[in-house]
Amino acid sequence: MEEVIFGSNIMQLFIALILVSTFMILGSTRLYSCVRAFGIQSFLLACVATVVGISTGKIDLYIVALLTLIIKAAVIPYIFIYIIREIKVKREIDLYVGISPSLIIGGILVVISYYLIRSISVITELSSFALSASMSLVSIGLFIMISRKKAIMQMLGILIMENGLFLGAISLTNGMPLLVELGIFFDVLIGVLIMGILIFRINKTFETIDTDMLKNLIG
Amino acid sequence: MIEYLLLAPLLTSILCFFSRTKKQVETISVSGSIITLLLGLTLVVDVYKHEVIVTWQNALFADAFSAYIVLIVSIVGFVASLYSVGYMGHEHKHGIIDDKKLRLYYSLFHIFMFTMLLVGVTNNLGLWIAIEMTTLVSALLMILYSRKSSIEAAWKYMIICTVGITFALFGTILTYFAAVNILGETGDALNWTSLIAVADQFDPTIMKLAFIFILIGYGTKAGLAPMHTWLPDAHSEAPTPVSALLSGVLLNCAMYGIIRFYTIATKSTGEAFTSNLLIIFGLLSLGIAVPFILLQEDYKRLLAYSSVEHMGIIALGIGFGGVFGIFGAILHMFNHAMTKSLMFFGAGNILLKHETKEIFNISGVVKTMPVTGTMFVVGTLAITGSPPFSIFISEFTILAAGFSNGHIGAAVLFLLFIIMIFAGFFNNVSRMVFGNPKPGIEKGDMSRWTLVAMGILMVFIIVLGVYIPTPFYDMIMRVVEIVR
Numbered sequence: 001m002e003e004v005i006f007g008s009n010i011m012q013l014f015i016a017l018i019l020v021s022t023f024m025i026l027g028s029t030r031l032y033s034c035v036r037a038f039g040i041q042s043f044l045l046a047c048v049a050t051v052v053g054i055s056t057g058k059i060d061l062y063i064v065a066l067l068t069l070i071i072k073a074a075v076i077p078y079i080f081i082y083i084i085r086e087i088k089v090k091r092e093i094d095l096y097v098g099i100s101p102s103l104i105i106g107g108i109l110v111v112i113s114y115y116l117i118r119s120i121s122v123i124t125e126l127s128s129f130a131l132s133a134s135m136s137l138v139s140i141g142l143f144i145m146i147s148r149k150k151a152i153m154q155m156l157g158i159l160i161m162e163n164g165l166f167l168g169a170i171s172l173t174n175g176m177p178l179l180v181e182l183g184i185f186f187d188v189l190i191g192v193l194i195m196g197i198l199i200f201r202i203n204k205t206f207e208t209i210d211t212d213m214l215k216n217l218i219g
Numbered sequence: 220m221i222e223y224l225l226l227a228p229l230l231t232s233i234l235c236f237f238s239r240t241k242k243q244v245e246t247i248s249v250s251g252s253i254i255t256l257l258l259g260l261t262l263v264v265d266v267y268k269h270e271v272i273v274t275w276q277n278a279l280f281a282d283a284f285s286a287y288i289v290l291i292v293s294i295v296g297f298v299a300s301l302y303s304v305g306y307m308g309h310e311h312k313h314g315i316i317d318d319k320k321l322r323l324y325y326s327l328f329h330i331f332m333f334t335m336l337l338v339g340v341t342n343n344l345g346l347w348i349a350i351e352m353t354t355l356v357s358a359l360l361m362i363l364y365s366r367k368s369s370i371e372a373a374w375k376y377m378i379i380c381t382v383g384i385t386f387a388l389f390g391t392i393l394t395y396f397a398a399v400n401i402l403g404e405t406g407d408a409l410n411w412t413s414l415i416a417v418a419d420q421f422d423p424t425i426m427k428l429a430f431i432f433i434l435i436g437y438g439t440k441a442g443l444a445p446m447h448t449w450l451p452d453a454h455s456e457a458p459t460p461v462s463a464l465l466s467g468v469l470l471n472c473a474m475y476g477i478i479r480f481y482t483i484a485t486k487s488t489g490e491a492f493t494s495n496l497l498i499i500f501g502l503l504s505l506g507i508a509v510p511f512i513l514l515q516e517d518y519k520r521l522l523a524y525s526s527v528e529h530m531g532i533i534a535l536g537i538g539f540g541g542v543f544g545i546f547g548a549i550l551h552m553f554n555h556a557m558t559k560s561l562m563f564f565g566a567g568n569i570l571l572k573h574e575t576k577e578i579f580n581i582s583g584v585v586k587t588m589p590v591t592g593t594m595f596v597v598g599t600l601a602i603t604g605s606p607p608f609s610i611f612i613s614e615f616t617i618l619a620a621g622f623s624n625g626h627i628g629a630a631v632l633f634l635l636f637i638i639m640i641f642a643g644f645f646n647n648v649s650r651m652v653f654g655n656p657k658p659g660i661e662k663g664d665m666s667r668w669t670l671v672a673m674g675i676l677m678v679f680i681i682v683l684g685v686y687i688p689t690p691f692y693d694m695i696m697r698v699v700e701i702v703r
Contacts, residue, residue, distance in 0.1 A: 183348035
């Protein structure tokens with residue numbers, strides 16, 4: 001946990017860009033651009049992991065960076081695009097909360113995250129920058145899940161949250177042990193596949209992937 | 220040893236997938252689950268002799284608590300596989316599922332078993348990975364029927380639990396951070412065996428934060444209110460044998476995660492913080508279950524809400540603390556697993572016969588299905604905590620712990636809630652089991668497989684209500700020592 005890493009300009013640039021990519025998802029109404037922004041975000045995460053890897057000299061982090069690049073920046077976006085193409089879903093996203101309010105709420109969430117993390121004194125000043133970005137990602141991911149109607153966007157929201165935690169793990173502890181990281185990648189990949197299967201099923205039975213229709217089981 | 224235990228369900232699953240006929244797949248499944256059970260029992264005996272077993276470069280381990288979870292998983296898994304033969308066989312005969320789905324069902328069933336066993340024997344905070352895997356597999360089991368409602372339930376289950384589990388991952392990262400500060404960056408810094416030794420030196424602020432995230436995260440999976448919303452949907456829409464596994468075992472696995480972290484967190488934060496949180500969530504779960512049980516119209520959902528209640532009771536037991544509280548909670552995990560599985564099996568038989576889940580449309584089960592009906596009534600008495608059945612013992616122990624450890628208010632509320640739940644539950648069930656049968660319902664019980672499965676569980680419920688065998692008692696006491 002050398003403080004130098006997180007203070008270095010390149011790290012701050014990457015983390016700032018990750019936040020920007022999150023806002024690209026928040027501010028877009030087209031499914032493809034959301035998926036593309038997610039791909040960019042994952043690519044930036046891989047960059048962050050590489051930078052930390054270089055400065056700490058841990059081989060594990062290179063492996064993690066490579067896996068992020070392959071799984072999160074390539075395979076998962078590809079799965080998304082496959083789903084969108086196969087179920088011929090309308091390319092526009094239906095929203096519960098409009099674009100401009102979404103962006104404002106996103107901004108507020110970032111500010112709150114920064115204040116919350118600042119108040120935890122045990123974390124070094126510089127790594128708290130990365131940690132607050134990670135908290136922002138988690139909260140914006142949650143917000144995306146509840147404010148978008150399409151089932152695909154809920155899936156994307158979970159992945160954004162997961163990316164946020166990944167950033168958090170790197171900034172707090174230079175990454176979890178390799179075995180655990182591998183397990184998490186495995187779970188994320190299988191999870192995306194199974195959610196994909198579920199989305200196909202939802203589309204087949206309800207003839208839409210709007211989660212509005214999923215309101216029958218109550219009480 | 221542990222490797223073989225994990226290998227058995229995996230191999231069974233693969234064999235099930237490639238089998239040809241219905242007969243074959245059933246034989247493989249039942250014999251596979253018998254082997255798993257035997258290996259599970261061997262592990263329990265081994266742990267009894269050696270205290271702690273560690274293998275596979277420290278990745279797998281078993282202490283008394285792991286062995287206890289393995290015991291529950293393998294027993295319920297075994298009876299559920301027996302029950303599956305009867306239940307899925309009936310659905311197969313009536314054309315609800317075809318050969319392909321039957322094979323898929325059995326192979327997923329055993330993978331599900333594998334993931335739950337893995338939760339028990341992971342020597343690592345990477346427990347997270349195993350718990351997430353259980354969600355993935357069970358979501359697939361839920362969409363076995365392509366009904367609208369089961370797909371809705373599966374989606375909600377998947378989304379809510381994955382988000383919950385994500386929070387638990389954050390808690391895990393925080394714990395790892397606290398551990399790294401003491402142990403340095405080694406792969407061991409996430410292992411129980413090394414964590415427990417230094418847990419008292421962890422930063423209390425971080426551990427408090429971590430425990431909150433863990434409790435919310437795994438609490439979602441364990442069905443603690445107010446994160447329980449996926450539970451009634453999932454438990455009522457899954458195939459019945461799977462409902463029994465979800466309710467009896469999976470919830471316990473998530474609870475196991477919480478209790479493990481409770482042990483670590485308590486060492487640095489002090490008991491008051493963690494205990495109070497558990498008591499609050501426990502009481503909330505009990506309280507929320509009350510109105511839903513009183514006014515329930517669907518009997519599988521009734522059982523699901525009762526699971527919320529019982530998870531609340533376990534959380535309360537741990538929260539009350541002391542030897543008695545924890546002893547009660549640990550014993551309750553076992554008792555609840557057995558009794559709730561019995562109830563779901565009974566409900567499954569009723570469902571097969573009447574083809575409806577509405578309580579209003581069913582009556583006279585005791586007359587049409589004497590064996591199922593009788594066991595269902597006994598199960599109802601047991602699950603609501605009446606003597607002389609096993610749950611009475613564990614609930615009473617927890618209650619006593621509440622009073623003796625000074626949580627008078629919580630204990631009184633607890634008592635009040637379980638009395639109301641008793642009334643509501645019994646009222647609903649009595650409408651189903653007594654009275655005259657609805658016209659058009661033929662007499663006769665379901666297949667013998669289902670009755671044997673229920674009978675085995677019945678033995679546990681009655682015997683443990685009267686006395687606790689010494690080896691079993693010793694085992695629980697060891698678990699209590701680990702948890703405290």
